[in-house]
Amino acid sequence: xxxxxxxxxxxxxxxxxxxxAAPLNSLLSxxxxxxxxxxxxxxxxxxxxxxxxxGTTSAVxxxxxxxxxxxxxxxxTEIESRLTRYSGVKQVQFLPREDTLARMKANPGxxxxxxxxxxxxxxxxxxxxAKDDRPEAMEKLAxxxxxxxxxEHVQLDxxxxxxxxxxxxxxxxxxxxxxxxLGAGLIAISFSIIxxxxxxxxAEIEVSQLLGATDGFIQRPFxxxxxxxxxxxxxxxxxxxxxxxLWLRTPLSELVRLYxxxxxxxxxxxxxxALLLGFAAGLGWLGAMISMRQHLRQG
Amino acid sequence: MIRFDRVSKRYPPGVDALSDLSFDVxxxxxxxxxxxxxxxxxxxxxxxxxxxxxxxxxxxxxGQNVGGLSRSALPxxxxxxxxxxxxxxxxxxxNAFENVxxxxxxxxxxxxxxxxxxxxxxxxxxxxxxxxxxxxMLSGGEQxxxxxxxxxxxxxxxxxxxxxxxxxxSETAADVARIFHEFHDVGxxxxxxxxxxxxxxxxxxxxxxxxxxxx
Ligand SMILES: Nc1ncnc2c1ncn2[C@@H]1O[C@H](COP(=O)(O)OP(=O)(O)OP(=O)(O)O)[C@@H](O)[C@H]1O
Ligand SMILES: [Mg+2]
Numbered sequence: 001x002x003x004x005x006x007x008x009x010x011x012x013x014x015x016x017x018x019x020x021a022a023p024l025n026s027l028l029s030x031x032x033x034x035x036x037x038x039x040x041x042x043x044x045x046x047x048x049x050x051x052x053x054x055g056t057t058s059a060v061x062x063x064x065x066x067x068x069x070x071x072x073x074x075x076x077t078e079i080e081s082r083l084t085r086y087s088g089v090k091q092v093q094f095l096p097r098e099d100t101l102a103r104m105k106a107n108p109g110x111x112x113x114x115x116x117x118x119x120x121x122x123x124x125x126x127x128x129x130a131k132d133d134r135p136e137a138m139e140k141l142a143x144x145x146x147x148x149x150x151x152e153h154v155q156l157d158x159x160x161x162x163x164x165x166x167x168x169x170x171x172x173x174x175x176x177x178x179x180x181x182l183g184a185g186l187i188a189i190s191f192s193i194i195x196x197x198x199x200x201x202x203a204e205i206e207v208s209q210l211l212g213a214t215d216g217f218i219q220r221p222f223x224x225x226x227x228x229x230x231x232x233x234x235x236x237x238x239x240x241x242x243x244x245x246l247w248l249r250t251p252l253s254e255l256v257r258l259y260x261x262x263x264x265x266x267x268x269x270x271x272x273x274a275l276l277l278g279f280a281a282g283l284g285w286l287g288a289m290i291s292m293r294q295h296l297r298q299g
Numbered sequence: 300m301i302r303f304d305r306v307s308k309r310y311p312p313g314v315d316a317l318s319d320l321s322f323d324v325x326x327x328x329x330x331x332x333x334x335x336x337x338x339x340x341x342x343x344x345x346x347x348x349x350x351x352x353x354x355x356x357x358x359x360x361x362g363q364n365v366g367g368l369s370r371s372a373l374p375x376x377x378x379x380x381x382x383x384x385x386x387x388x389x390x391x392x393x394n395a396f397e398n399v400x401x402x403x404x405x406x407x408x409x410x411x412x413x414x415x416x417x418x419x420x421x422x423x424x425x426x427x428x429x430x431x432x433x434x435x436m437l438s439g440g441e442q443x444x445x446x447x448x449x450x451x452x453x454x455x456x457x458x459x460x461x462x463x464x465x466x467x468x469s470e471t472a473a474d475v476a477r478i479f480h481e482f483h484d485v486g487x488x489x490x491x492x493x494x495x496x497x498x499x500x501x502x503x504x505x506x507x508x509x510x511x512x513x514x
Contacts, residue, residue, distance in 0.1 A: 203391075204392075205388055210350065
């Protein structure tokens with residue numbers, strides 16, 4: 001066991017020595033692999049952030065009810081009590097038009113516009129949380145509320161939740177597809193790099209065979225080479241994605257603040273990082289394996 | 300130990316390197332194979348280590364038909380044989396120590412024991428102080444001795460050497476010949492292909508002429 005370990009260590013060391021023997025070559029290979037992997041890894045990072053954003057904001061779909069502009073407060077009070085009694089309703093929040101006006105005036109960009117208006121343009125409104133928040137049930141409630149007196153407009157926000165959900169699903173598929181495609185690319189890169197490595201070390205392979213080396217022994221340093229190549233490429237991809245996250249953090253936060261949301265862009269979490277590195281190392285190894293198999297079969 | 304039974308070897312374009320060759324080599328025997336250039340000496344040695352395969356007859360090593368060995372069984376035959384190649388086949392990007400270490404790494408020796416054996420083998424051929432030298436930094440004779448150290452480091456029961464004294468001055472050649480005698484003395488079966496048969500007094504002689512044994 002110890003001997004076995006020592007020989008693997010030896011093969012890994014040899015691979016590392018070869019990788020550092022031609023630093024510029026290796027660096028360019030790592031960069032090629034890193035950039036290829038950065039695409040699906042970056043996609044996964046954005047996806048994870050979008051999921052997080054969706055989770056913090058729209059977990060509970062709500063129904064907004066707007067009263068007619070000319071409705072009196074009495075009408076609103078009437079609706080409120082109806083809503084509180086209504087069996088399908090879990091929670092009601094009343095938003096008086098004065099409060100809405102005050103809140104909007106607090107926004108310096110809107111203040112001038114609002115003050116120029118002759119009257120309060122906002123109606124009384126309610127935000128309703130339903131007991132059953134499946135889209136069909138919500139839709140039924142909305143239809144009902146629309147028929148109530150002095151109700152001007154009922155808005156269901158489950159539709160954007162559903163849209164976001166579909167979008168995230170699409171994103172996930174895209175990331176997976178991209179991952180598969182560029183993963184195959186990584187195998188191809190590793191395959192051809194190992195092929196060149198074998199040509200460089202042809203003499204060593206031949207002599208080893210003459211001295212009684214098994215295919216396994218001959219393959220070992222090349223497999224480690226492929227593994228290190230993949231792993232190094234994975235680290236490059238990780239750094240690229242992390243750098244991009246840092247760089248995009250501030251502008252993105254500003255963008256989502258416009259939608260009343262908060263987001264601090266996070267780079268890949270521990271699980272995704274481990275997945276990226278493992279995936280990269282594994283594919284590098286696989287490319288080397290296929291290359292070696294093909295070469296030794298011929299020889 | 301080694302038996303050639305009506306062995307022929309024809310290389311692809313139709314060159315008959317060996318034809319209908321039969322002989323036996325006993326355990327612990329020392330045999331010198333002579334003959335003109337192109338007589339088939341190297342081919343004979345390559346058939347023993349199954350580097351080439353006979354196109355007729357059978358080559359038996361320790362009772363085993365080596366021509367019939369599978370790809371996965373070959374390495375284990377070769378580890379039992381120490382071979383000095385005509386073109387030496389040293390690795391030029393590895394130093395003397397690493398070149399001699401290779402057969403031990405291949406055979407899976409524990410590193411510490413392997414290092415001791417490498418030093419002993421280098422000592423034996425008089426290269427103890429050249430461990431770190433790359434092959435290009437060694438003279439022709441030193442390279443030849445390095446190749447011998449690599450062949451014997453695994454303590455094989457059989458030693459095959461192809462022109463181990465070529466390009467050496469008579470004094471160095473005698474040194475090298477002495478090394479083979481020493482291995483023969485401790486019970487190793489030794490086969491040497493050479494023009495310089497005189498360097499190996501007491502060895503049995505096989506003379507090849509155009510791939511046939513001269514009686
Ligand atoms: N791989 C090969 N392909 C084709 N012909 C070969 C090959 N190897 C050797 N031969 C031919 O087989 C014959 C015997 O070659 P071999 O190398 O065994 O001779 P040798 O006795 O070792 O000669 P030398 O003393 O010059 O080393 C020669 O005619 C040679 O040209
Ligand atoms: Mg020859």
